[in-house]
Amino acid sequence: MRLISARLSAKRRSPLAGLVVLLLGLLLTGGAYAVLAPANAQTDPADQSTIAKGRSLFLVGCASCHGANGEGIVTKNGTQYGPPLAGVGAAAVDFQVGTGRMPMARPGVQAARKKVVYTPDEIEALAAYVASLGPGPAIPERDAYDPSTIPEDERNEAIVRGGQFFETNCTACHNFAASGGALPGGKFAPSLRGVSNRHIYEAMLTGPQQMPVFSDGVLKSSEKRDIIAYLNSIEEAPNYGGATLGSLGPVSEGLFAWIVGIGACVGFAIWIASSSVRSKKGIKA
Ligand code: HEC
Ligand code: HEC
Known part of the structure; x- marks a missing residue:
């Protein structure tokens, strides 16, 4: 190293010196990147x-x-x-x-x-x-996405944590009951019911379309698994009374009130009008 720097300083005046320094710098950073590049960005080399x-x-x-x-x-x-x-x-x-x-x-x-x-x-x-075209997220291992790998006595806690992560990160688009919702431009966030655990994990990892990428820096792998545990739990949960109306919230509830509620009033009014004494008299006359 000392030899190189001695030579470099001797030739510093030469117009080539700058170029040599630049090339050395590039070589060094390139080499350092090859050694230090994050290993998890690399997918398993397939045969x-x-x-x-x-x-x-x-x-x-x-x-x-x-x-x-x-x-x-x-x-x-x-x-x-x-x-x-x-x-x-x-x-x-x-x-x-x-x-x-x-x-x-x-x-x-x-x-x-x-x-x-x-x-x-x-x-x-x-x-x-x-x-093989370029490094990207690999297909996750089973214990990353499968909530049954969480020890039995910690599972309820995981579900509660997962519910909180879900509320902060996902409900804006997928709705509080994970039944999906509309997005601008004719796009939509789909319902998350019936999606396999691995595909839920991969959706978070790769962020399809409008969905943001939840890399491990944003949501740790175990936090993603907690969310999956939560989603599984609401799919298994019994319904506590009443029709869910697709769990779409005020939109479907409002629609229900309009169509069924007001529809019933209108129907009743017609029935009264058509079967009252006066209307029968009218027809006879
Ligand atoms: C900005 C809105 C947005 C947010 C926030 C968001 N998503 Fe999505 N998500 C989408 C859209 C849009 C799609 C559909 C992508 C497509 O069809 O290509 C989607 C698709 C999915 C799918 C695939 C469903 C299927 O039918 O295959 C899963 C699973 C999913 N999201 C889970 C999540 C989870 C879990 C979170 C929170 C950590 C989340 N999403 C946050 C917009 C969002
Ligand atoms: C008719 C055209 C069409 C064909 C055929 C098609 N794709 Fe796509 N693909 C698209 C479009 C458009 C998008 C982006 C829009 C979207 O995700 O909804 C996309 C997105 C993708 C993505 C997501 C990219 C990202 O940024 O996450 C992958 C992966 C992909 N395609 C793989 C495939 C593979 C593998 C095949 C063959 C089996 C295939 N596609 C066939 C049009 C096509």
Whole structure:
């Protein structure tokens, strides 16, 4: 090191010195990044044959919108057929294809949940291929998302904590009873009932569409699992009386009052009018 700096200072006047320093700096930061880059950003290196299988599936089913190398395709008027996929990670593919959102049938406002087209093996291959395009969140391990790995005597606490996390982070879009809600521009946050634990975790990890990404810096992995425990618990919970009306809150309750309440009044009024003595007299006369 001393040798290098001695030489550098000797040649400092040379116009090349600046360039040499710059190159050295770049080399050092590059090397340091390679050593220090966060390990969890890297998905497990899948074997080449899985990636190759994923690539051939991708070329058939996905490339028409996402490009032959997942680089994304832009339409003439600047909107996307499909966004670039480098760096979205295996978790995003497992979520999008595993919930049937992808392959999207036709471009629209929002890809909807539908019947899953690929087998689990094919989804794994597609995920491995997309993960090979750039580092992104990996498919989570079972004990990250499965609330049954929480010890029995701590489970109720976890559900309570999860409910609080859910209230602060999710109810704005998904409604207090997780039954979903509308968003501007014809988009919507779907109901969270009947979604598998792994897909709930992956949705938080990858933030599909309008949904924010809840990386581990925002919500720790155990906090995400608490939310899943809470969501499972409200799905199992019995209904305490009355019709839920889809648990949509004032909108459906108001609608119910209007249609059923006022409808009953109008119906009653018609009935009185048509069966009263006077109206019968009127008809006879
Ligand atoms: C008809 C066009 C179309 C096809 C076919 C299609 N996609 Fe997509 N894809 C989109 C659009 C548009 C979006 C972004 C909108 C959305 O998420 O609703 C998207 C989003 C995604 C995302 C989420 C990206 C992110 O930022 O999180 C993934 C992952 C993905 N697609 C994977 C696939 C895979 C894998 C296939 C093939 C099995 C596929 N797509 C087929 C149009 C398409
Ligand atoms: C800014 C609004 C917003 C917030 C906040 C939000 N989400 Fe979402 N979420 C969405 C939208 C929009 C979608 C649908 C994305 C799509 O279809 O591509 C979605 C989809 C999901 C899905 C997938 C459901 C399915 O049918 O497959 C899950 C699970 C989910 N969100 C869970 C959560 C959880 C848990 C939180 C809180 C930690 C949260 N969301 C916070 C907007 C939001």
